Structure formats: C-alpha cells, structure tokens
Amino acid sequence: MSVIIILIIASVLVALGFLTAFLWSVKSGQYDDDYTPSIRMLFDDEIKTEKINQTNTPIKSIK
Amino acid sequence: MWRHFYVKNKFIKNINHINCYHCGDSCSEAIVVNEKSFCCEGCKQVFLLLNENELCNYYAIDSNPGIKAKGKFVSNKYQFLEDESIIKKLVQFNTSTQTNITFQLPQIHCSSCVYLLENLHRINSGIIKSQTNFHRKEVFIAFNPQQISLRKVVELLAFIGYEPTITINESENKIENNFNRKRIYKIGIAGFCFANIMMLSFPEYFSSGNIDEQQLKHIFSWLIFALSLPVLLYSASDFFISAYNGIQQKFLNIDAPIAFAIVITYGRSYYEIISGTGAGFLDSGTGIVFFMLVGRWFQTKTYDSLSFERNYKSYFPLGVTVIVDNKEKNISVTQLKKGNRIIIRNEEIIPADAVLISDLANIDYSFVSGENVPVNKKCGDLVFAGGKLIGKAIELKIVKEVSQSYITQLWNNDIFLHKKNEQQSFIHPWSKYFTIALFSIALATTCYWYFIDVSKLWNALTAVLIVACPCSLLLSATFTYGNVLRYLGKYKLFLKNSSVIESLSNINTIVFDKTGTITNTISTLYEGTQLSELELSYVKLLAAQSTHPLSKKIVNQIQIENSQQFSIQHFKEYSGLGLEGVINNCNIKIGSAKFLNKQITDQASLQTNVYIKIHDVIKGKFVFNNIYRDGIKALINALNKNKYELHVLSGDNNAELLNMENLFETKANINFKQTPQEKLNYIKTLQQKNKKVLMLGDGLNDAGALMQSDVGIAISDHSSRFSPACDALLDGNHLFQLNQFLKYSKASKKIITASFILSILYNIVGVGFAAQSLLSPMIAAILMPLSSISIVIFVGILTKITAFKTIAKNN
Numbered sequence: 082m083s084v085i086i087i088l089i090i091a092s093v094l095v096a097l098g099f100l101t102a103f104l105w106s107v108k109s110g111q112y113d114d115d116y117t118p119s120i121r122m123l124f125d126d127e128i129k130t131e132k133i134n135q136t137n138t139p140i141k142s143i144k
Numbered sequence: 145m146w147r148h149f150y151v152k153n154k155f156i157k158n159i160n161h162i163n164c165y166h167c168g169d170s171c172s173e174a175i176v177v178n179e180k181s182f183c184c185e186g187c188k189q190v191f192l193l194l195n196e197n198e199l200c201n202y203y204a205i206d207s208n209p210g211i212k213a214k215g216k217f218v219s220n221k222y223q224f225l226e227d228e229s230i231i232k233k234l235v236q237f238n239t240s241t242q243t244n245i246t247f248q249l250p251q252i253h254c255s256s257c258v259y260l261l262e263n264l265h266r267i268n269s270g271i272i273k274s275q276t277n278f279h280r281k282e283v284f285i286a287f288n289p290q291q292i293s294l295r296k297v298v299e300l301l302a303f304i305g306y307e308p309t310i311t312i313n314e315s316e317n318k319i320e321n322n323f324n325r326k327r328i329y330k331i332g333i334a335g336f337c338f339a340n341i342m343m344l345s346f347p348e349y350f351s352s353g354n355i356d357e358q359q360l361k362h363i364f365s366w367l368i369f370a371l372s373l374p375v376l377l378y379s380a381s382d383f384f385i386s387a388y389n390g391i392q393q394k395f396l397n398i399d400a401p402i403a404f405a406i407v408i409t410y411g412r413s414y415y416e417i418i419s420g421t422g423a424g425f426l427d428s429g430t431g432i433v434f435f436m437l438v439g440r441w442f443q444t445k446t447y448d449s450l451s452f453e454r455n456y457k458s459y460f461p462l463g464v465t466v467i468v469d470n471k472e473k474n475i476s477v478t479q480l481k482k483g484n485r486i487i488i489r490n491e492e493i494i495p496a497d498a499v500l501i502s503d504l505a506n507i508d509y510s511f512v513s514g515e516n517v518p519v520n521k522k523c524g525d526l527v528f529a530g531g532k533l534i535g536k537a538i539e540l541k542i543v544k545e546v547s548q549s550y551i552t553q554l555w556n557n558d559i560f561l562h563k564k565n566e567q568q569s570f571i572h573p574w575s576k577y578f579t580i581a582l583f584s585i586a587l588a589t590t591c592y593w594y595f596i597d598v599s600k601l602w603n604a605l606t607a608v609l610i611v612a613c614p615c616s617l618l619l620s621a622t623f624t625y626g627n628v629l630r631y632l633g634k635y636k637l638f639l640k641n642s643s644v645i646e647s648l649s650n651i652n653t654i655v656f657d658k659t660g661t662i663t664n665t666i667s668t669l670y671e672g673t674q675l676s677e678l679e680l681s682y683v684k685l686l687a688a689q690s691t692h693p694l695s696k697k698i699v700n701q702i703q704i705e706n707s708q709q710f711s712i713q714h715f716k717e718y719s720g721l722g723l724e725g726v727i728n729n730c731n732i733k734i735g736s737a738k739f740l741n742k743q744i745t746d747q748a749s750l751q752t753n754v755y756i757k758i759h760d761v762i763k764g765k766f767v768f769n770n771i772y773r774d775g776i777k778a779l780i781n782a783l784n785k786n787k788y789e790l791h792v793l794s795g796d797n798n799a800e801l802l803n804m805e806n807l808f809e810t811k812a813n814i815n816f817k818q819t820p821q822e823k824l825n826y827i828k829t830l831q832q833k834n835k836k837v838l839m840l841g842d843g844l845n846d847a848g849a850l851m852q853s854d855v856g857i858a859i860s861d862h863s864s865r866f867s868p869a870c871d872a873l874l875d876g877n878h879l880f881q882l883n884q885f886l887k888y889s890k891a892s893k894k895i896i897t898a899s900f901i902l903s904i905l906y907n908i909v910g911v912g913f914a915a916q917s918l919l920s921p922m923i924a925a926i927l928m929p930l931s932s933i934s935i936v937i938f939v940g941i942l943t944k945i946t947a948f949k950t951i952a953k954n955n
Contacts, residue, residue, distance in 0.1 A: 085360065086360075086363060089344070089363075089367070092343075093340060093367070096336065096339075096340055099336075100332065100333070100336045103332050103336075104329060104332060104333075107325055107328050107329060107332070108325070112325075112328060113277070114277045114278070114279065114280070115279075116278045116279050117258060117275075117276055117277055117278040117279075120255040120258045120259075120278065121258060121262065123205075123255070124201070124205075124259055124262075
C-alpha cells in the first residue's frame, strides 16, 4: 500500500506545479486584460496581403 | 513631415448619401481620394497618413472605424507637455532612451482601433512599443525621447483621432490592480486546497470513516491539515479582519457569523486530527471559504473604463499658457497665481475665475451652471472657471486661484472629504435574527444532549454551528447583486458597486437636473412672416460673418443652395447685441430684441431669441428651444403613477417653466436659478424630511447634489465625456428606462428573500442531522456544495427572468 503514498505525493506536487503556474500568470499580468489579446492575435497574417495591394496605389508623399 | 502630402488625384465631387470611408458619417460634399470618399479634410489626412504607412488594414477589420477628425489641429494645445515637471508626473518610467506612459483613450471602440494603436511604431519609428487594453480603454506606449517628444506622441494620437485624456490621478489604478490580483490569488489558493482536500477525503467517505490502514489514515489527515492552513491563514483573512473591525465598532456585521463558523469548523477539525479521533470537516471548511470568495469576486463587477470618483481636477486642463514679460510660457494650473495673464484657445476650459482682457468672448457654461446658451462676455467682465471658450483665443487675468474659484469651492464642502456612508444592508438584520436563531438551536441541542448523553454533547453542538454557517444565505445576496449589476450594465446603467442596488430600491424621491439631463440639445425654430429664399440667403450670409454661437446655429439651420454670390457691405458686429450689414442694397439687422428696439413680454425676454429686421421691418425671430429627451414624458408619468416624489433643480433661468409644469404636472417642486451649493442644500433638506433621494444630473454644478443624495446618477451621452463623482452612470439614451431600473432593483430584494428561504430550508435539514449528532463529514461534504450551487443557479435563473420581465419586455 505504500505505493499510494508516493502517488499521492506525486499528485500533490503536480497540483502544486499548476498552482504556481497559475499564481505566476496572475502576477505577470496575464489576467489584467482578458479581451485585447483575442483581437490582437487576428492581425498579423493580413498585413502582408495588404502590402501587395499597396504597391498599386498612386499616392506618394514628400517627407 | 508626416502631415504634409502631395496628392495627385484629388478632386472634389458632389455626391449625395455617401458615407465617409474613414468615420462613416454621411457627407454631402465628398472629397474623393483613391476612389474613397471622405467627409472632411481631416478624415482624408488621417487616411493618407495610414495609407502611406501601409496601415490600411485599419479599414479592413471594421468598416468605417475612424473617429471624425476635428479639423485643424491646434498646435499649441499640448505645449504644456514640454514642461519637465508635468512630464515627470505623467510618465511611469523614464531613461534617456526610453519613456513609458499609459494614456486614457476614451475613443477606443473596435478592433481596428487596437490594430492602429498597436502599430504606431510604423508611423513613427521613435515609438518602441504600444499596447492597448480594450476594456480599460488605455494604451501603453514606450517611446524613445531622443527621437520623439511626449508632446509629439500626444499630437500624433490626437491627429489620428485618439486624443488622450490627460489627468494626474493615475496612481489610483495601480492600487486597484494590486487589490484585484490579491483577490485572485486568494481564490486560486482556496480552490486548490479545497479540491485537494476533497480528493484526499474520498477514502474517508467511502469507508464511512473506517480506513483499515491506520498509517494511511494518519497521512491523509495530516496532509489535509497542511493543505487547510493556507486557506485559514491567507484566503480567509478578509473575513476575520472585517469581523474584527465590526466588533471593535460594537457592531455584528455579516462577516462575524462567518468568521465564527470558520473558527468552529477548523477548531473542531484540528482537534479531531491532532487527537486522532476523526477526519474533521476541513473539506467543507475550505469549501465555504472558496465559495464565499468566488461570490464576493462575482459581486464586484467593475467597469474598468468608467470612473465614479472624478472631481473637477479631471475636468480642468493640466497646463495653461501664461504670459510673462510678453513671452508665452506653459505652467501647470496648480501654479497659477492671482494676477497671472493667461491665454485660452478655442474649445479650451477656463481653469480659474478671471477677468477678460480681450474684447470679446463666447463662453459655454452649460456644463458648469446649466445655462443652455453660450454667454457673451466683454472686456472687463468676470469669467468663471469651468466655462469652455468658443471662438478665437482670448487673454485673461486670473483673479482667484484654481481651488478658490466659484465652481471648485464646492469641493471644499465636507461631503467631499468623507466617503458616503455605506448604508446598512437589509441583510444585516436578517443575519442578526439568523444568529439569534442559531444560538437558541445550539443551546437547545446542548440542553438536550446534556440530559441524554453528555459524551455526544460537544459533537452535536459544534456540528450545529458548522452546518448552520450562514454562507449560503450570504451567497444568495452576493450572487443576486452580482447578476443585477450585470443586467443593469447591459442597459447602460453602470453602478459603482452592489450596495447601490439596495439604496436604489429604497428611493422615494427623485430630483432631476434640467439641462443635459431632461433636455439634451437645443433646437432652432423660425417664427414670423415667411422669409423668401433670397432673404434667407441674406440672413445666412450675415450670420456667417460672426463667430457667435447663435449665429452659427442660424447658419446651420438655413439650408439653401447659395446660387448667387453676394458681397456684404458695412458689416458691423455689436457685441452681445447683434449684427448689421448691407447685402445687395438691402439693410439687414439680426440680434436681440433690445438691439432692434422691440418691446417684448416678460416671458419672451427669458427665451433665447434672435430677431430679424430687413428694411426696418421686423420679419420674425429664431427661437432656441430645449429638446427633451425621448420618452421623458412617459417616464415622468410612470414615476408619478408609482408615487415617487419628483423635483427639478435647474441652474438655468425659468424660460422653460411652462414646459416643465406641463411635463411634471405640478408647480411646487420646480426650481430655477439654483447655484451648485443651493442644489446640495436642497437635497439635504429633503433628506432631513426622511426622504430617500435619487439625484440625476450631468454637470459640474450637480456634483455636490450627486454626492449628497442617497443615490447620485450622472447622465452621460458619451462614456468618454467627463462626468462628476457619482454612484452610477447612466447613458442618456436609456434615461427613459429609469422606472424599470427602479422596479428591477426592488425585485432583486424579493429574489434575495426567496433565496434566503431556500437556504434556510437547507439549513433546517443540515441542523436536523447535526442536532441528532448524526452529521458525518460525508453528509456535510454533500450538503455544503449542493446548497451553495443550487442557490447560485436559483438566483441566476430568477434574476434573468425578472430582468426580462421588468426591463427587456418594455424596451
């Protein structure tokens, strides 16, 4: 039966690992903003296609 | 520079019903660039800037996402951002190569905004990184001060339509953030310990307490013991602190019975574990703490982008241009001294009471005093702080310091020093009765077992106290209020916290402000002999020469095609009176009755009128009326029917008296020309008559009354606009639902009572077991989460149904 003790210690350790991960994620501010990242992740891919369109535009600017 | 462009294919076309590609406004005269139409030069410029930097995805994510450009940019407006001491107060981190700052951008409204704001570095390489927080409507910007100054960053933001709100009260946010995080830590730890203790208790449940291997049993109970400690010492600390504070003030608050129950549960469990006599009730004990913490967290729905604590400081500008030795210099407003000469530009706010040095000024006091028409001031006149300048820049001489000015003096009142007394919730008397009932049952149990079987006495007594923990009672209140808060938020009534719901349900007197609350805009109407199209175009041309706000309104009102071009001769503007000119050999005068020597009745003299005189004949007048908000009449009727006592406090003159009397069907409670202090005192007098007062207002002049009232609701048409400190913010378009909101808050009280009864039923069952000394850890472990979860579901369904019945159905 002593194997169960090892298993329990292992399970508590794993759970503790998750708890630390959770606390760390709160501390690093991941829960401060739970909405903007969902918008942000959709941006990157589209930019390149837009760049191709851009080459056709006749607007030039003088800096 | 990025603001100057050379555009090849620019041409102007007349197209009807075309929406601006940038801001979505319909435009009659569209400027077409790249086959895209724009309503104005400003919108086009923004588009060109984005186009040049390959940021046109902005338009692809949401259609017409732009914020209407405000036209020509006042280049000196942000001059104060070059002052080192102001920069220091605003930035969070500053080295020679990087500056970090967070701006409030109330204009953020869609994913395109996020896209643009996070790509600022592509417009200007001096910006290192920008990150938005959509809910808080904030953007964090890191930039290199050697490449771009703070002022340039702000000007860039303002140019693309996101003009930041700059105030110095930033530090509050930080504290709030830390507090929220601490709360999540506590919930996380309690949840972790609760779940693990539950798991380790399973062998105990399934063997009904008779685990064969004593060694294993020991290990389990000591593990549980260890796991329960962080919950007791860290997660539950708030309950103990609150209960202790309550007892110190000789008052048993709702946390006291909870703290007591926690102590009993843990005490008995620790005793059992240490003495090796049992497994204890630590699974239930940690569960209670976990559910209570979740409930409290749920109850405090916060609206990140709204602020309920604003004072005049966030309305007033930060910096101001002063003239010292004929040179312009920027200082912060707090440094303003009596006798300083300052320059105020169009749309800027006057920071302190001052005397006008320039010839003329039009000042909009609608937000400060409730007067709905801009006031004309002449050289030497006193202008009050808080007014907004309309028209060209003026020079002023300060006569009072900022904190001593007419409007800011209101904040020296005592009520602004103390936080509003949290009203005693109706839950507290309940918890008092509950505690009394609990102790009598405990006493009865003790007596019973004392005579029957003394060995079971302690068991039964502690079991009664554990199972009767008022946590489900409290959960019902916290979850009901949490839900109500969310539903009201859906209909644009944002409450500061859940205790406002209860105050709202006790209201019996409602006080309205007039300008901005009952009315929202001014309409222009023409009365008199019909003017020919030609005459109208004369009037329009004459009015167009003046910057007076009323002239501008007339120009906007007359919509005719200017087919013929006229020139104007002998134009003359008489300040505060009117205009005169000769167009096409036709002598035209427009202005006040006094200017045109017209005799008028008293009633008409209170109205805002502009008379038209053509060839010495008074043809008619333009009348400027208040427009009442939609559905206000129906609201007043409904409130009257529900026996609410209604009052009106207006800072304006009594021109609208007749309309108001018709609206409210009473004369007695309508008051005009109220100063901010009088408004405050009026509320106080009502309260002294034991009335529960709800105040609805919008301007700075209502700030005192809002603070004094039992519930102060600030009406706001844009969440981005400044609103004074209040208990709740209401979108002006939803004011007509006020009666339904009040009904809903009353219904929520009934829901809580119903769920109380349900939770008491659970308690009776539990106490039934406990008093017979039959309460095993397993029964406690089943009963506790079952009662908590079923109550949460019960109030969840009930609040949803009542929200539908009281608000949504009548929408």
